Amino acid sequence: MSLILLQDTKRIHRLELTEMIASVSLCDPYGVVLLKSGVCKLLGVITRDRKAQLLLTDTSSTHTVCMTTYTDESGLFSTDPPTDYEEGVVNAAPVEVPRDTPTEEDLDEDALLYGDSDKLFESFKKHKPLDEKTERSTDPGPPMIAQFHNATHWCCLTRDDGVLEIRALPSWKLSYFCKNFAMSPKVLLHSDEHSSVGSEGIPTVKEI
Numbered sequence: 001m002s003l004i005l006l007q008d009t010k011r012i013h014r015l016e017l018t019e020m021i022a023s024v025s026l027c028d029p030y031g032v033v034l035l036k037s038g039v040c041k042l043l044g045v046i047t048r049d050r051k052a053q054l055l056l057t058d059t060s061s062t063h064t065v066c067m068t069t070y071t072d073e074s075g076l077f078s079t080d081p082p083t084d085y086e087e088g089v090v091n092a093a094p095v096e097v098p099r100d101t102p103t104e105e106d107l108d109e110d111a112l113l114y115g116d117s118d119k120l121f122e123s124f125k126k127h128k129p130l131d132e133k134t135e136r137s138t139d140p141g142p143p144m145i146a147q148f149h150n151a152t153h154w155c156c157l158t159r160d161d162g163v164l165e166i167r168a169l170p171s172w173k174l175s176y177f178c179k180n181f182a183m184s185p186k187v188l189l190h191s192d193e194h195s196s197v198g199s200e201g202i203p204t205v206k207e208i
Helices: 104-114 117-126
Strands: 002-007 010-016 021-027 030-035 040-048 051-058 064-072 085-090 144-149 152-159 164-169 173-178
Touching: 002 051, 010 051, 021 064, 021 152, 030 064, 030 152
Parallel strands: none
Antiparallel strands: 002 010, 021 030, 030 040, 040 051, 064 152, 085 144, 152 164, 164 173
């Protein structure tokens, strides 16, 4: 079995493997290959002699049943404090000023209700009408701050003992460890103890 790197329809590089592949998941520019033996390997592209080549790197993850990769651009899927973003100022739309000057239709209705329309018309004259220039405020208001987060890449995998792991790419650092994921709990809890819990009697997670 082999992995082939293509550019359009042109083959750039071919990487031969000695084991069968169970699945492959990509989150540009990284990828993870799961072998039939349960071993995960990090897939990347390097440049040698001005040519792109595939590179497989060994990881510490074994007994893996299924895995998937994910690219997060929202900044929520992170273990760092929410301070790593770029700020951009977006001008707010002009604010319309509502017209509160009574119109002649309003005065006619008031005259039917209260009578003495002459006095009402005199009060209407005292109001200074708004011209088109002052109807719309030129003050754009306070600026809105747009947050642009740096993309982060992750690999979620489950082992044959029911453990869920979330690892950062490409460092393969363990960021989340849940022991009882295969039992479908309503709330997932992170555990600081990374010891195996055994696979006897635990359901197999077939897809994540």
